[in-house]
Amino acid sequence: MWPYPIFLINLKASPDRRRAALQQLARQGLAPRLIEAVDGRALPPEEIARLVDAEGRLRRAPKPLSPAEVGCYLSHRAVLERIVAEAIPQALVLEDDLTAGDELAAVLQAIAARPMPPYDVIKLGISEPQEKAFTPILALTETSWLVRHHNVVNSNLAYVITRAGAERFLAYGRPIRYPVDVAMNRAWRHGLDILAVRPWPVLPNPAFASTIGADRFEDRAVGGIGLRLQRRARKAYDSLAKRLDVGRRIRGDAAWLRNHRD
Template identity: 40%
Template sequence: MSCPVYLINLPRDTRRLAVMQAQLQRLALPFEVTPAVYGRDLSAEERARLYSPALNRARFHQAMAPGEIGCYASHLQVWQRLVDSGAPHALVLEDDAELRPELPAALQAVAALPPHWDMIKLIGREPESVLQSWPLPGCAVELVRYQRAPSLTCAYLVSRDGALKLLRSRRPFFRPIDVDLRHWWEADLRLFGLTPYPAGQTDEATTSSIGSREFGAWWSRRWRKGRTQWHYSRGNTRANRALQALPDPFPELNAR
């Protein structure tokens, strides 16, 4: 497995780091720690450069918490790190990921694929509703294209082209990263997943490092949430129709 592995971890979360280090060593996966951004430590100028309150008000149903801003900024750092490295793709992990024994074989199978993908999710909700699936030789998982992309972001593969697309389209950002990546069509992101998923979440996931959100009045938030969900459903339906009109990206895998 030659692609870089980037582990996002707040320096203060030493226990999480130790758990991840043990898992990665057990699977013989070398990794690099990327210090996470602590949102409350950002200056007003840094926050304004990263996050757009105006776009947030227009296109999401509630303001982002400082921790959510820091989380997104951490992933931006990783994407830039991948671009600077020159590697074709990277494995990105948050420090609450549970790594399953199938992961190394799945990574090897993905490395043999043609570069017709930008992001492959390694965690989600089982079972998934999929548009299309492809068996991957040599491992017990298959590549899928989603009806609706899952929101979890603690384990995924991203290509260099995918990182470039996200860096161009998501500075500044205005939604939490788990929600934002579900809107893959906005960045022209070629998004797939592997199922059964070779990663999950540890018990640490129940204790978030992100912190609480900033809330507005409940009635305003409820109306805005309904509007956000309607826009997502409409955009997702249109994007899926466009995908189905395109040629099969992996005909050699005998899609079914």
């Protein structure tokens, strides 16, 4: 079984989500520690202003972060700070709107027990069903593979993170300029080595809507021509840097496999 801590992030005001997630996990013999989520909508505006680089945000993205996105960021950050403070080698972090697939426990056992390529994060789920190209690295179970995605997976529904990965992200992630899942995926900036498992062993629970809100995906832009040009230049740089980083990582995976063939 998975010998490391499991953290389940849940808003105190959402007992239905908490109950459903705990039932899902208990069926696989998994007992998480509950982490009370930060409700960003209840944060005073001056507190959000202190935490968020609002000007830096608009140089990078076309709209401000919502209070709910800030709360989500702080909730995940609190878990990572706990991992570091308690010197936890690695942990599974879950959001409460999950559906645990039948392979989850077996996948976790394989991650804990077998030789693995270097990693900081292993993504186990995705919030929105999307086609994501990937390169398989090694089989974890009869049906599940450890993979390297060719593009980012902007979801923090379920992931394993090491203590070193938590430390690296915490060093990068202040002040807040992105949603936490987007920030965590910026490997070409902070250096996190991010793998994933496919098929996804964790999927969203269709019974629950996102607490962050649909406004995250609204197509609206803030700022004049100067900000738009800065965002375009950053996007072009990030696109190139991301491709170069993924190519380097894939070559590293191939080298690891050559050195660990049976």
